[in-house]
Amino acid sequence: MLTAMDYPSLLVSAPLNIAFYVTGHGFGHATRAHVTIRRLLSLGHHVTITSSVPSFIFRDLLSRHSNTCELREVGTLDPGVVQRDAVTVDVEVTMERLSAFLDGMDTVARKEVEWLKSQSFDVVCLDAPFLPARVAKEANVPSILITNFTFDAIFAAIAETPSDHALVARCAALYAHADYLIRLPGHIPIPSFPTLSPQYTLDVPLIVRMAQQPRAVVRAALGVPLDAKCVLITFGGFELGNAGDGHAIEDVLPPGWCGLVGGQTDDKGVLGDRLRRIRTEKHHMPDLIHAADVVVGKCGYGTCSEVVAHGVPLVYVPRSGFAEEVGLVDNLMTVHGYAVQMPQGDFYAGRWQDYILRAEALKGTKTPQPIANDGEIAAANFVVSVGARRRHAASVGAE
Template structure:
């Protein structure tokens, strides 16, 4: 048995859910895990003993498909071990506020590091896992124990990208982008985070990867140099770095290897593919019987307001039903609708309903003002079940949403996040393995969704139908990752 401390970012639920998946496999194999994070307990419910969860958390936490009791459960230790990113909206970043939070976090780095090292020694922790906090790696080195990063990106590249100028808005009336941060104040902070990540002994690299500066030590910095001028893709030099064998990454020569592992995915419930399950799930969210057989759009933004568009003629920002090859290669996200289809453009195609996640509480203003055909899911609804029954998903390019739409073969319409460099790796992943179309922020906020949803559905329909015939296929990434961890520690 090995005692692990799993240092977990509190930025979004994607990190927490994949930490839970890996921890589950470690616990089943007899290891001990303590999750160290500033995230709440809810996304870790599957690996924590229910008796230790606060009542309000226990009542809404859904750990997913029923499983046998674990031989032992993880411990939860709430600590501020991650700076994260400040987001006013699901697809926006506040550059200055993010810098301020990172600066304050690093100002007390030595004190926090001292506290974590003392705890690691006192608790008898033998190895640190990180997804993907830099402080955990630094604490492990100071405590003279190994650390392992399990991620598709590290936050140093995200912070570095904040000095990259944003493209001006092509749409009149939208706010102009926030100016980039001055590299002279940002770069020293980024260098510290890179140095802390470089304390890690092993990188288990997830699909959707971008360069990891602490391991890809030959990658140019700042990370704004990784993308083309149109902000649509990596430059060829970076694509070449990402496509090289893991064994040829510079850190490997220094005894810090990189191993590629499968996509970590939360599987849907065992009977999620049955008509009875679908009926019961939609009914539980208030969908009336006459709408039960509608196609389902899952809106996954975590509390984002739903626009209430008025009826109007087609907008020049709306996407045609069929995009040409030249359209895809250009990286554009919106074109004028075909002249032969002069119809109104709204939120949902005819015959569709929408299920919205992330709206909790009876007094939630967004929840109480949903348009017709929109229904709010409760906190205890297991999102992979919704992703499975959905005919299309609308959200942002986050790891959790990407992994679940790919594994469920559900078409995905996403609103770009222009200041997240992680997104470029996830775009590559979605283009290679799934059906995904971009919806411009202006289209999203104006409620011009309909044509995008129809187009994504038509493009991904065959793959979704096949998945429903064959059922969910689990890559069992948790088991693969556990074996890699055990093999590394044994060596």
């Protein structure tokens, strides 16, 4: 039997029409989708992105490929995990929102099926909302999950009651409609693909954004001396306030270090002589990571892949109820990167200095295993192969 990979892109006589659904829960999904979409566009295919993420993430693609790339901004097509703060899940509210979404999803699904059919798509990519898997199946379009986890596994890890587990089962049933899986590094078990068959699954290297400017250029633009030690703090959902015990806010930094606090605003940018805010929307995040000596942030795919790809140590705080973190730490950071865990108590108290110094020291004591950072090439070829197979079958059926 032929597999999807037996249909290379060379067999496509005309550009494919690809729908790419991207969850709005976490920028890491959108940034890695951006890399794969860029590759698909470079091969000459048409991509329609459906997502609720801020449009600036895809702005360059929409500008450079104005005739072949579209952004379809929609409301939430999937409920995510609700957080009480930067590192803690609100289980009750998360499950309430999941229940409400599942109970009302049929109307949304019907509209999406109509849209898919009206656009004559060849293949649907999912990173990684679950309802579009059912939608694609009903529209008779093959679907491909491109991810390191699925949200049913995330919900299952925090489910507490029988009704919670029933919601997880409904979520899993939607993912089961997906036809193929492209699995990314740092993965955890994906319930809808309990076994990996070469016919339906593909493991790829890192799909990751890379720095666009040299370290020296970025530092000069930020006013950071080239010889200074600098930590980049990327902790969405956490407002860096007093560092605890009555110390100044910049005392989170080791002596002599400077720090940049990334966020969606640069209001009140100066936090001290050695610490200031920057508006990350104005910068290419991999440039900032590449310019830093240490990153302090959440252990999500976007951050982990980018620090690994640029060889920058990460100080991360364990997050309660985030099952994907285990895969990222055990299967990516521990093997291919530099990582130091900071307990939540020290994080909130502002006792960061020791962890930052330990992370920096890892570069002199550890040699990570290399990992390729061109996973988008294999991923795009697989997507094109699936689309070509579907188009071939459709053309045969029409004869």
